[in-house]
Amino acid sequence: xxxxxxxxxxxxFAQRTPPKTTSGFEQYLYKTTxxxxxxxxxxxxxxxxxxxxxxxxxxxxxxxxxDSNGLPSTFSxxxxxxxxxGSVVEHK
Amino acid sequence: MIEFNLTKTQEKKFALMQRxxxxxxxxxxxxxxxxxxxxxxxxxxxxISDIANSKNNSEVQGRERLFExxxxxxxxxxxxxxxxxxxxxxxNGFTYTKYPAIKxxxxxxxxxxxxxxGKIAEPDYFSLVSEKLEHGIVLDVYAGNPELHGTDKExxxxxxx
Numbered sequence: 001x002x003x004x005x006x007x008x009x010x011x012x013f014a015q016r017t018p019p020k021t022t023s024g025f026e027q028y029l030y031k032t033t034x035x036x037x038x039x040x041x042x043x044x045x046x047x048x049x050x051x052x053x054x055x056x057x058x059x060x061x062x063x064x065x066x067d068s069n070g071l072p073s074t075f076s077x078x079x080x081x082x083x084x085x086g087s088v089v090e091h092k
Numbered sequence: 093m094i095e096f097n098l099t100k101t102q103e104k105k106f107a108l109m110q111r112x113x114x115x116x117x118x119x120x121x122x123x124x125x126x127x128x129x130x131x132x133x134x135x136x137x138x139x140i141s142d143i144a145n146s147k148n149n150s151e152v153q154g155r156e157r158l159f160e161x162x163x164x165x166x167x168x169x170x171x172x173x174x175x176x177x178x179x180x181x182x183x184n185g186f187t188y189t190k191y192p193a194i195k196x197x198x199x200x201x202x203x204x205x206x207x208x209x210g211k212i213a214e215p216d217y218f219s220l221v222s223e224k225l226e227h228g229i230v231l232d233v234y235a236g237n238p239e240l241h242g243t244d245k246e247x248x249x250x251x252x253x
Contacts, residue, residue: 021239038109050238052245059244064216064234065190075237083216084155084235084246 061086
């Protein structure tokens, strides 16, 4: 979280478990202030182990785009899209 | 007709941000026939996005070949094109305000793309669409979703029509 510029004390303003995803997949949205005081929407996602990560893990990255409802655009399974190259933290 | 229901202050803020994003690219203004300002730019982007989403998209892992796809796209030399450029600043809570939009003469597209290629190391979006939106290419980069793509590494989506 801190690596992605999200204060650990901050609270998510939205969260979801997309219905078409497997158990253990959760997503949270946070607002942060970026360069020049610009507001950024960060997506924090929890994933179970996959081909890229041996353990369950968290991803934190900026939302890919924001739709007119104020929420990030989504994949076909309902998961929020986020930018590549975000921070990843694995956990047991 | 798309309506954004923004206050005048919000409209000004987004227009300013998009202009700053374009200026940060430091492109020679003679390359563009015109800069599309917000909110017209976002209306255009929404139309392009709707067309791209209605087409058969393909996805490949990695963005290394993004400019290759863009430069290989067949251009009608007699037309003008809309070129949506990747932005350098983070987006600011509204659809695609990150991405500057310009109108370009077909003959200047390749020199301009080669110039942009030298300025942006990791582009996350490009679209090149004919003025009447009859043909175009949209390239979008995002993190993969493990359930859909088998990886969380970067994915390049390509839509052409």
